[in-house]
Amino acid sequence: MKKSKREKLKAAGWAVGSVQEFLGLSESDAALIEMKLSLSRSLRDRRQRHGVSQVELAKRLRSSQSRIAKMEAGDPSVSMDLLVSSLLVLGASAADLAKAIRGGEGGKSRHAAA
Amino acid sequence: MKKSKREKLKAAGWAVGSVQEFLGLSESDAALIEMKLSLSRSLRDRRQRHGVSQVELAKRLRSSQSRIAKMEAGDPSVSMDLLVSSLLVLGASAADLAKAIRGGEGGKSRHAAA
DNA sequence: TGACATTATGTCATATCTGACATATAGTAG
DNA sequence: CTACTATATGTCAGATATGACATAATGTCA
Numbered sequence: 001m002k003k004s005k006r007e008k009l010k011a012a013g014w015a016v017g018s019v020q021e022f023l024g025l026s027e028s029d030a031a032l033i034e035m036k037l038s039l040s041r042s043l044r045d046r047r048q049r050h051g052v053s054q055v056e057l058a059k060r061l062r063s064s065q066s067r068i069a070k071m072e073a074g075d076p077s078v079s080m081d082l083l084v085s086s087l088l089v090l091g092a093s094a095a096d097l098a099k100a101i102r103g104g105e106g107g108k109s110r111h112a113a114a
Numbered sequence: 115m116k117k118s119k120r121e122k123l124k125a126a127g128w129a130v131g132s133v134q135e136f137l138g139l140s141e142s143d144a145a146l147i148e149m150k151l152s153l154s155r156s157l158r159d160r161r162q163r164h165g166v167s168q169v170e171l172a173k174r175l176r177s178s179q180s181r182i183a184k185m186e187a188g189d190p191s192v193s194m195d196l197l198v199s200s201l202l203v204l205g206a207s208a209a210d211l212a213k214a215i216r217g218g219e220g221g222k223s224r225h226a227a228a
Numbered sequence: 229t230g231a232c233a234t235t236a237t238g239t240c241a242t243a244t245c246t247g248a249c250a251t252a253t254a255g256t257a258g
Numbered sequence: 259c260t261a262c263t264a265t266a267t268g269t270c271a272g273a274t275a276t277g278a279c280a281t282a283a284t285g286t287c288a
Contacts, residue, residue, distance in 0.1 A: 095216060
């Protein structure tokens, strides 16, 4: 898929949502990126709701704090596998994942459950 | 996550469904693997329904026929990113993806739509 | 202010994934 | 049988992702 474009996106600072428009990004490339961003938002939400620090999550994942940070920052260098693994480790179900992929759960609901 | 276990799984021939049991596979590792298998089944289904050959799909993805075959065979060497990209290229929507991840659409419905 | 916890950013060696290629194995038609 | 198309399997050099590490922000509490 040519990673260079994703790098450019990151560099450009871009507003979240509807990524595509600004460079010749194919329909499906854009969709994939938005999915990953949605997952990364879900990850931060879920981690915080569970009161887990990045360091703690890194331990559970046998990864490192810096990689968790990159995940949550939507860094292009993180794979979908890692994002999904992280959510699973935080107890997300397949249904939760499905919702996250759709873009659901992105914003903080005002009166969220624990 | 230690890829070695996945390799073993592949080597063992395993029956599809409920992968976990047989080696000390963590709950979430197993879930990830089952998700990927579900995606690979969806991929084959969708590709065939669309009457697209592996060679043709490879072209659209700028990948190669052998990689498509590996994807559909559930080879441990394929990333979730690639599986998802492939489905997207075949016109799958986020909702379709969500369903696939859940394990939905695994079996061929007898009177499926085009 | 300082001491501490948490998160962000950058770099790098190594592990893993990827496309390409060769080749094998069906299946089908002539 | 041959020729052709589709799919499977193995290998490998090059690309990308990964964990680890250092270090910089940022925040909090006294």
